[in-house]
Amino acid sequence: DGNPAPHDILRILGVEPLASYLINEIQEGYRLQGVPINDKHIEVIVRQMLQKMEVGDPGDTHFLAGEHVDKVEFLETNEKLVNEKKKPATGEPVLLGITKASL
Incomplete structure (x- = not known):
């Protein structure tokens, strides 16, 4: 039923799967706009969100x-x-x- 909720991913699968999911979803949004961004920039933000x-x-x-x-x-x-x-x-x-x- 749609995209999984990030809090559910965290609770069920843990930090690493959630970080990968968030990075992929954010990258997808930028890719659709034709904007290349290195994963490391998004990883810094995701790390802060999970601190x-x-x-x-x-x-x-x-x-x-x-x-x-x-x-x-x-x-x-x-x-x-x-x-x-x-x-x-x-x-x-x-x-x-x-x-x-x-x-």
């Missing part, structure tokens, strides 16, 4: 449940807690709109 994690269970972190946290900070904090034998946070990747991703 946040939504905290599920904060574990022993300082994060709050439902908080959107930068992915790098989330992973580094969890790695530190695992090394200290403490409970890491759980979370899901979040797809931000292009406007929110740029802020």
Whole structure:
């Protein structure tokens, strides 16, 4: 029934398949207009759109449940807690709109 919803792709298939889907869809729009764009330019934007994690269970972190946290900070904090034998946070990747991703 039409194009798949990006949030569904993220939830079911994960970050990499969603990134590929978004890059292909954006490229298709430009190709139809006869505008060639290197994938790396679109990849930068898509990476920004996928830079946040939504905290599920904060574990022993300082994060709050439902908080959107930068992915790098989330992973580094969890790695530190695992090394200290403490409970890491759980979370899901979040797809931000292009406007929110740029802020």
